[in-house]
Every structure is written in C-alpha cells, then in structure tokens.
Amino acid sequence: MEFLHYMGAGIGLGLAVIGAGLGIGRLAAGLAEGIARQPSAAAQITGAVNLPLFLLEGVAILAEVFCLLIVLLR
Amino acid sequence: MQIQEHAAEPASEAFNAGEVIIEHVANSGLDHPLIHLPTIAGIDFSVTKHVFMLWVVATLVFLMVTITVRRYLRQDRLVPSGFMNALETIVEFIRDAVARPSVGDKWVNTWLPLLLTLFLFILTANMIGLIPVFETLGLLDRWVLHSGEESFIARVQHGGSTATSNFNVTAALAIISFVAVIVAGSKAHGAVQHWKNLVPHGVSPFLAVALIPIEILGMLVRPFALTMRLAANMTGGHIAILAILSFVFIFTEMAGQFVGMGIGLAFSVPLAVGISALEIIVVLVQAYVFTLLTAVFIGMAIHTHH
Numbered sequence: 001m002e003f004l005h006y007m008g009a010g011i012g013l014g015l016a017v018i019g020a021g022l023g024i025g026r027l028a029a030g031l032a033e034g035i036a037r038q039p040s041a042a043a044q045i046t047g048a049v050n051l052p053l054f055l056l057e058g059v060a061i062l063a064e065v066f067c068l069l070i071v072l073l074r
Numbered sequence: 075m076q077i078q079e080h081a082a083e084p085a086s087e088a089f090n091a092g093e094v095i096i097e098h099v100a101n102s103g104l105d106h107p108l109i110h111l112p113t114i115a116g117i118d119f120s121v122t123k124h125v126f127m128l129w130v131v132a133t134l135v136f137l138m139v140t141i142t143v144r145r146y147l148r149q150d151r152l153v154p155s156g157f158m159n160a161l162e163t164i165v166e167f168i169r170d171a172v173a174r175p176s177v178g179d180k181w182v183n184t185w186l187p188l189l190l191t192l193f194l195f196i197l198t199a200n201m202i203g204l205i206p207v208f209e210t211l212g213l214l215d216r217w218v219l220h221s222g223e224e225s226f227i228a229r230v231q232h233g234g235s236t237a238t239s240n241f242n243v244t245a246a247l248a249i250i251s252f253v254a255v256i257v258a259g260s261k262a263h264g265a266v267q268h269w270k271n272l273v274p275h276g277v278s279p280f281l282a283v284a285l286i287p288i289e290i291l292g293m294l295v296r297p298f299a300l301t302m303r304l305a306a307n308m309t310g311g312h313i314a315i316l317a318i319l320s321f322v323f324i325f326t327e328m329a330g331q332f333v334g335m336g337i338g339l340a341f342s343v344p345l346a347v348g349i350s351a352l353e354i355i356v357v358l359v360q361a362y363v364f365t366l367l368t369a370v371f372i373g374m375a376i377h378t379h380h
Contacts, residue, residue, distance in 0.1 A: 002177045047171070047175065050366065051296065051366070051367075051370060054303075054363045054366070055299075057303070057363075058298075058300075058302070058303045061302055061303050061306045061307060061310075062299065062302050062303075062306075064306065064310070065302050065306045
C-alpha cells in the first residue's frame with residue numbers, strides 16, 4: 001500500500017490547483033469587467049484585487065507544500 | 075549545472091533526478107559547511123551555504139544603497155543619475171503604492187524604512203538565486219582550476235544559492251513582520267489596548283470568549299503563511315526548471331545520448347528558458363507581496379475599524 005501516499009499527494013495537488021485556478025480566474029474576470037466598466041479607476045481596482053489574490057495564492061501554496069510533505073515525510 | 079553534477083558521478087551509477095534536484099535546491103548539509111565553527115550548547119554554528127548567501131545579500135544591499143545615496147547627496151544638482159533613478163522609483167513605489175494606502179498618512183514615515191528594507195533584502199536574495207554564479211564556478215573548478223575536494227570553491231557548490239528558498243530564513247523574516255505588527259499596534263493604541271483590539275467592540279461577552287482563540291490563531295497563521303508563501307515560491311520555480319532539465323539525462327539513459335541531446339535542444343532548454351523568464355516576474359512579485367502583506371497587517375493593527 002506504499003503507493004497510496006503518492007496517490008493522496010497527487011490528488012491533493014490536483015485539487016489545490018483546480019481550486020486556485022478557479023479562484024484566480026474569477027478574480028481576473030472580475031478585474032477585467034471592473035476596468036472595462038470604469039477605466040479611470042483601473043489602478044484602484046487592481047490594488048483592491050491584489051490582496052485577495054495573494055491570500056488565495058498563499059493558501060494554494062500551503063496546500064502544495066503539504067502535498068510535498070506527504071511525499072517527503074511518509 | 076546538471077552537466078557538472080552528472081559528470082561528477084561515476085558512470086555506473088544511475089541518474090537519480092530527485093536527489094540531484096534536492097541537492098540543488100536545499101541548503102548545504104552540515105557535513106559540507108563553508109566555514110567550520112564549534113558546536114555551542116548543542117547547536118552547530120558552522121556556516122552553511124544559505125547563511126553565506128545571507129551575508130552576501132546583506133553586504134550587497136548595504137553597499138549598493140549607501141554608496142548610491144551618498145553619491146547622490148554629494149552632488150550639486152537634484153536630478154538623480156544612474157542607479158539612483160531605480161532606487162528612487164522603488165522607494166516611491168513602496169511609499170505611495172504599498173505603505174501609504176495601508177498604513178495611513180500618519181504612520182508612513184515610521185514604517186517605511188522597515189518595509190523598504192524587507193523589500194530590497196528579499197528582492198536581492200531572490201534575484202541572486204536566479205544567477206548561476208556557483209554553477210559557473212563549478213564548471214571552472216572542474217575544467218580549469220582543479221582546486222580539490224575540500225577547498226572553499228568545492229564546498230560552495232553544495233546546495234542552492236537562493237537564501238529565501240530556505241524555510242528558516244523566511245520564518246525569520248516573517249517573525250520580524252509579526253513583531254512589527256505588535257509594535258505598531260502598541261504604538262498606536264498603547265500596549266494594553268492593542269491586545270483588547272483583537273476582539274471587536276460591542277460584542278457580547280460570550281461571543282468574545284469564542285472569538286479570542288480564533289483571533290489568536292489568525293494572528294499566528296499570518297506569519298506562517300508569509301513563511302510558506304515566499305519559501306515555497308522560490309523553491310518551486312527552481313524545482314520546475316531542474317526537473318525539466320533533468321529530462322535530458324533521463325532520456326540519455328533510456329535511449330542514448332543523441333535522443334537526450336535532441337530532447338534537450340527541442341524541449342528542455344527552450345522550456346527552461348521560458349520558466350526562467352517567468353521566474354523573474356515571480357521574484358519581483360514575491361518581494362512585493364511580502365512587503366505588501368506586512369504593510370497591510372501593520373495597517374490592520376493601527377486602524378482597527380471597530
């Protein structure tokens with residue numbers, strides 16, 4: 001049953017990437033729509049989008065690190 | 075870097091991609107320290123590669139900034155020239171786009187030095203990891219210098235050169251920002267009021283009791299996330315580049331050296347160049363993110379909206 005570790009890590013990595021991809025996609029879509037509607041506020045909208053983007057990225061990275069740890073520390 | 079690593083192994087030994095990659099990303103082990111120092115109270119103080127890189131980065135940042143600023147201050151005209159232009163852009167960017175919106179006008183000058191130091195230090199440490207100085211030194215050593223197994227040049231090749239890809243380094247940086255948040259809250263509201271601010275005003279006592287552990291957990295998770303984000307991003311890019319480059323050697327072992335060379339020319343090297351270009355962006359963004367998040371957390375401690 002040795003391979004189950006690797007399977008778990010791989011599935012977890014895939015799920016993390018799916019979630020992060022969906023989240024970043026929604027953020028980018030919202031950003032594009034916002035700028036298209038209000039081009040003069042582009043800088044402000046980008047600034048407001050940046051922070052949740054980085055927080056989301058941090059969560060995804062955390063998930064990936066834990067997947068790596070599953071493999072390394074099995 | 076792979077070539078020299080592979081050539082150093084005996085020909086009979088199979089190429090192990092995982093080991094080679096870890097060897098190029100992780101810190102150099104304590105069996106190959108750069109400078110031997112005694113063990114004090116159970117802690118080995120020997121200088122490893124990442125400590126050495128931290129010194130290099132610190133010296134570089136200090137010299138670059140002080141020399142440039144002093145030269146600018148000595149000249150007669152106010153127009154900056156040369157590297158001072160870049161430095162001024164960075165300072166203005168951090169002040170106007172990072173510090174001022176999150177920290178507020180009143181505290182900008184208090185917290186700008188810390189944020190600038192963090193940004194410049196992390197940026198330089200990340201950037202140095204992208205320059206293959208030690209791999210070039212290794213090639214030189216192997217073909218020209220022949221300095222031997224235990225020389226400084228031979229030891230300096232163990233481990234990766236990005237100090238910020240080490241979790242200990244980023245944990246130290248995150249602790250700095252953690253302490254800065256507490257100091258910022260205490261300076262703005264007083265030492266007791268800062269801790270009271272953890273729980274919003276006007277909440278019923280029962281809810282407040284439930285909120286305290288959550289708030290404390292949130293306070294501790296932030297530096298942890300900062301640590302993981304920076305280190306994992308810096309390690310991840312390097313691992314991706316090395317994994318793609320190691321296809322060359324895997325295919326050489328499987329199907330002969332011409333197939334390996336073909337894979338290298340057609341696939342590995344172009345893709346590795348592309349990922350390296352992406353890494354330049356990642357390096358900038360991660361330094362920016364660390365600074366921005368520190369500024370935002372400091373701002374949250376100062377402006378407690380309740």
